[in-house]
Amino acid sequence: MPPPLRRVLDRTALLLGFPVLAMSAFVAVVSLPTHAAVVVCTASVVAHLALALRLTRPRVAFVAVALCMAVLAITSGLFIVVPSVLTFPVALHAVVARGGRLDGMAAAGVGILGAAFGTWRFVTDASVKAAGLEPHAGFVLVALLAVVAAAWALGQRTRGDIARARAEEQRSEERVAAAARDERTRIAAEMHDVVAHSLAVIVSQARGAQFADRSDPQVSVDILATIERTGREALSEMRGILGLLRGGGQGGGLAPVPTLGDLPELVARFPGARLTVVGTPRPLSPARELAVYRAAQESLTNVLKHAGDGVAVDVTLTWTSGRLVLEVTDDGAGTTIDDGSAGLGLSGMRYRLEALGGTATAGPSRTGFAVTVSLPTEEDDR
Incomplete structure (x- = not known):
């Protein structure tokens, strides 16, 4: 059964994405023709929705965001000034931190190719020149590659932190399991001591009663009293041990140690x-x-x-x-x-x-x- 949607989505990414998405829509409406603005707004919405899967489905989130960024770049060279483009480094960080090693390497390759393609698209697009911008290709490429490198490096660091946290959690679980095994061993030893001792006393007393003087019935009475007392004490201790196994549930209270x-x-x-x-x-x-x-x-x-x-x-x-x-x-x-x-x-x-x-x-x-x-x-x- 799949987990509930609220556990799959990163609500923080959704909440923080609303103002970024609003700014992206404003930039697209102001800077681009109507059809291009609609495409940019739609791709931005999809990118932000996909980013909400970064914690549980990092590979899916990265692929979706990367495709949306490609759509933005193909639509207009001005995509680089659309605030929603920031979803790409966030998705890259997530897939490096939470995906497999091959996922991280593939994402880095996509980031490098995307930086090269984005630089070419930005510096050669007519709409960029029409906006009065004359970007330097080398500067733009270095800036985009720096963003990709920073996202990848931070993703590797987070990956290490997650691995250490999981290792510590596993060690903690192992310590709890070891403590439980020790406790079960101790309880088993207690059970053996109680049963073996009590039954030995009862068997010994019963055997003695068989050879008791028939003319002195008080001997048998005393022996039976000893057997009864030993049995009661054994039952009391057994209730205490079983109380430990039940975790202090209903039933008799714990016997004193x-x-x-x-x-x-x-x-x-x-x-x-x-x-x-x-x-x-x-x-x-x-x-x-x-x-x-x-x-x-x-x-x-x-x-x-x-x-x-x-x-x-x-x-x-x-x-x-x-x-x-x-x-x-x-x-x-x-x-x-x-x-x-x-x-x-x-x-x-x-x-x-x-x-x-x-x-x-x-x-x-x-x-x-x-x-x-x-x-x-x-x-x-x-």
Whole structure:
């Protein structure tokens, strides 16, 4: 579907063209015979209308204006004093600036030929001599060629400005796209953390309920309560993540971002896990606190999935000058559970921490398995 006419036409060229067209009509009526004046006025009107296409159809505008100038020159040698002749350098500038390179070269050639033909027509026409003018051919040619050269040079400069503006716009779009990709990656990591952690806790608790003492139903009740609480928390976080994907549309509000203050509650969900804090806690950015929380969550989830229920886990936060170290170690006891997702969460955790200038290592230890995370505090980044 073609664009609306008002978007195709250059209204500025039309508005500025009215006074020029009026002066051209006056000059033609005063200086030329009636039939010649009608031709000059008609060609001038067409040239100004064509010039209104210079921004969107520069090639069409230039060809139309050039033909109108040829009509003016053929009609009378006095065409050079008709103000509407200024439409030619404007059209030349537009096609050089907004057309292809071949268009610009062709337009320059037409301009040179037009200058030569216009000079000959002006200095040899009887109506020019009848008006008492004795123009010098060399001076007229140089003047017309100078106008053509100036229009071409300005068109080249504008062409460069347009190219730079388009390149900057493209770079800006690429930055926006890259930011969107990063955000999608972050949301995917959040989704993985929430789902993997919550399902691991639920599966572990459900498996424990199967072996609960039938004579003590309270055990099963407590386990079901834990499963319910974990499910509710997972749903709350999932609503927050989906809220980000919807751009804050209708539905549940965004869930609060976990912080290190939520770490004790996280550790408390895992039987046999113990949290130890060494050193004096220091302020961290929300991104760093979330990264450490997710690292602890992923590590504890892996303990449940791959080491089983009856395992002891030590979670240690060590605060040093300018650095925070998280260690999650287990004693290797329990039954190994393989769900085919080993290593995926650890890779995402490592990527998240490396983006913040930290490191993450995971592997066998003397007692079982250990995950170590080291992250600089904000003071190191300043």
